[in-house]
Amino acid sequence: MQYPPGCAFLDGQFCAIEDAKISVLDWGFLRSDATYDVVHVWKGRFFRLDRHLDRFFASAEKLRMTIPYSKEEVAGILAECVRRAGFEAAFVEMIMTRGVSPTFSRDPRDAINRFIAFVVPFGWILKPEERDKGLSVAIAETHRISPLSVDPTVKNYHWLDLVQGLFEAYERGARTVILPDGAGNITEGPGFNLFVVKDGRVATPDSGVLHGITRLSALELLTESGLEAVARPVSLAEVKAADELFATSTAGGVMPVTSLDGITVGNGRPGPVTSRLIDIYWDAHTRPDWTVAVRDIPAIETAE
């Protein structure tokens, strides 16, 4: 197996990325009983780390897991991972798994929860040099897992629906996919939220989706720039009739969608709202209220 450069932290210790392994018995694997978050570092600064930490801690609480560190300690671990990896731009993932019951019972209350973190190079769903071309997207037949089954605001690894959707997209010549909810609305794609722009107004689905931090940033930046940008149900018909479509993700920021089910969106180039948002999103990476320098976060005593 090939490993990217990086650094990891598990069992209370920093380690090489190729040594970041979990037991196949961990319920984080055997039951996908886990939650996670991914924050990015850009030009040496974490982007909205506080928001990611808030969501991660809220997710763990909803799953009734106990994170063995404070938010400040987790920030210290993540920053130290980035420093050890030596990256100026990075993906920084924090994970809680249910762990295993020491008595090998089947009861999740008996498990000792586990914290893991790792850092790998920054990754893109759509590379900056491909932005003008944009993403081609298919709408899948496969439905996104319902919030009545799994709370999508708890960031989770239940991706078989998204992976099945990806295979559908590939067969139809598209690069990625959006899943419907089964009630006439769209939800999200593999690792991204979707936005529609119509007559200068912007909307993104309000339920059945991860409340992405890039989604939040897009809503806030659009509102700050004087546009109407809201979270509400978004129908399949609206997506098909949109002037512009764009995706948001930590893995690449704001990404134009220029083709939907083989039909050109707008004029097939990134629209004015999308293009403007891409600029202000990347400009926001120096905002003092949204970013913090990796070097300014102290290392923490983590010996357990």
Next chain:
Amino acid sequence: MQYPPGCAFLDGQFCAIEDAKISVLDWGFLRSDATYDVVHVWKGRFFRLDRHLDRFFASAEKLRMTIPYSKEEVAGILAECVRRAGFEAAFVEMIMTRGVSPTFSRDPRDAINRFIAFVVPFGWILKPEERDKGLSVAIAETHRISPLSVDPTVKNYHWLDLVQGLFEAYERGARTVILPDGAGNITEGPGFNLFVVKDGRVATPDSGVLHGITRLSALELLTESGLEAVARPVSLAEVKAADELFATSTAGGVMPVTSLDGITVGNGRPGPVTSRLIDIYWDAHTRPDWTVAVRDIPAIETAE
């Protein structure tokens, strides 16, 4: 972390159970993009190994994964794991994960799929000495993940709905849980199928559930014994009005359910159909058409 006794096989080699670890970067973990099967060994014999292998290979094909061994080779690996563990009764798990893309792309087609197997001691949802007491079960508010999102006949690790259901059950004083489908029918519980008995007729849900091998065995054994036993939609109302309820799982076989949402089922003791089925299920563990001795399966050259 505590490890049970056992044996494992990964990366083409047998290893100790505590060394059976996967990279946190494997999409089998990061996307729960994996399928698995669990066959049991009882008194030195695999139970319906052919059926488990058929389902495992079918599941991998549906997920578009390539198992790097033939069914005969997998059987040889599993048997050798059991022999090395030295168990007469065992849980034997075979797993395919998507793996990772060697180029670190996000495309599942680029990934190198991985085969893993491990053997641990036989485990019970309900121990034999607890059979007279039976299981207390709650019906969850949480819905089982829809087959329109994830194909439940592909045995998978998407368990967050089941785990949430377990926590609901614990709060209501029940030991385990059954999830509804959101359309008035019941589906399954964490690791088991459910059967209802009414006026001597037996039914189990036909869709939205794993097609369990113990479920199949129960249907076949009941039919052989002259009872009507069918797979069809089973409503919540039917479950509440049942004369008998029982659960089926590799993890314990046929298990009486004696309490549902705090209300006694029948007279609170295992009913006649359930009790009879328990006997014939365990008797079937010497059937030559359903079982094979571990010692009779040759070891296979597995060096890759």
